[in-house]
Amino acid sequence: MTNKSSQGKNETKFPERDHIRARLIAISLSFVVGVSLMAVKFYAYLLTHSSAILSDALESIINVVASAFALGSILLAANPPDESHPYGHGKIEYFSVGFEGALIILAAFGIFKTGLSHILHPQQLPHLQNGLFILLGASFVNLLLGVGLIRVGKRTRSPTLTADGKHVLTDVYTSAAVLLGLFLVHQTGWYWLDGTVACLVGLNILVSGGKLVRQSIAALMDASDPDLLKEISTLLAKHRKDIWIDVHQLRAWRSGNLVHIDFHLILPRDLTLDHAHSEGKEVEKIMKDHFGGAASVLIHMDPCIDPDCPICRRHLCDSRQEDLKKRTAWTSGAIWPGLFMKKSLSCPPTNHPLCMIRVAFRGLPD
Secondary structure, eight states, X not given: OHHHHHHHHHHHXXXXXXXXXXXXXXXHHHHHHHHHHHHHHHHHHHHHOOHHHHHHHHHHHHHHHHHHHHHHXXXXXXXXXXXXXXXXXXXXXXXXXXXXXXXXXXXXXXXXHHHHHHHHSOOOOXXXXXXXXXXXXXXXXXXXXXXXXHHHHHHTTXXXXXXXXXXXXXXXXXXXXXXHHHXXXXXXXXXXXXXHHHHHHHHHHHHHHHHXXXXXXXXXXXXXXXXXXXXXXXXXXXXXXXXXXXXXXXXXXXXXXXXXXXXXXXXXXXXXXXHHHHHHHHHHHHHHHHTTTOEEEEEEEEEOOGGGGGGOOOOSOTTOOSOOOOOOOOBOOBOOGGGGGOTTXXXXXXXXXXXXXXXXXXXXXX
């Protein structure tokens, strides 16, 4: 019995260990490739003296700095919870996302300064054709890197990798705009277009940086995550047992790769404490298995009351006061105080809508 138990624990730990390894490999690769591409782009700038290519190269500096910061945050986030950080260190990844966004915004203002100078004082661009070929090759490598980082980030549930991948793709879009603009310059000889393209690039990455900062703030403030809540409520509905009468006050938030979940589970009031505890542990195991062991689950068990009878699926019950009237489905939805005021629902009112859902009933009579 002991061997089976230890084997089960190891099975939940190994996927997370693999995720950590995958994150570290991906972010290390991002750093090495970023440094190489930065050098290539600055070489293209030295060849052409193009402000548009300079704007692209400046953004590459941000990529390198952000990757270095992301590598440090992933290493720190991998540390297990301790006495000083009982909920783990995962939120450092959101600081990394915000830091990356702030750097992108800073780079945008530098690009505006250089671009405006080249609009007001256009200058010829030597070796432009060679610079275009160099930039095209660097953009293709960046595209592969960005797509790979986002895929690994989603698979390992790492906001840092996902943000870094989106940043790299932003760099690809930047390079594409620069290539198009400089091709027009090459064909027309309108050198003021070089500065114009640089300013348009700056505007694009300014918006991108703002989105990352907003995402970081939302995560640090534990804003609601509708996709996560829907995922959990669907999981509960899939494994629902007749003895699980109702679920309410479900809340969930992410701390890096770790998911924290808590909710109330209504069980028949005639269950023994030992039986109720077993049901709670079963639900907890379902959650942890689903998230590869990277989940912290807290379940508050409530005894049923008479108004729960019309929705209770447990047929053999000595405490039943009314017959089953509705076979209801558990669905996620935003919390509104009115949901808690229905006579047939046993959960109390609440005034805290953030990061909370009610597993509501469809067609339940007032």
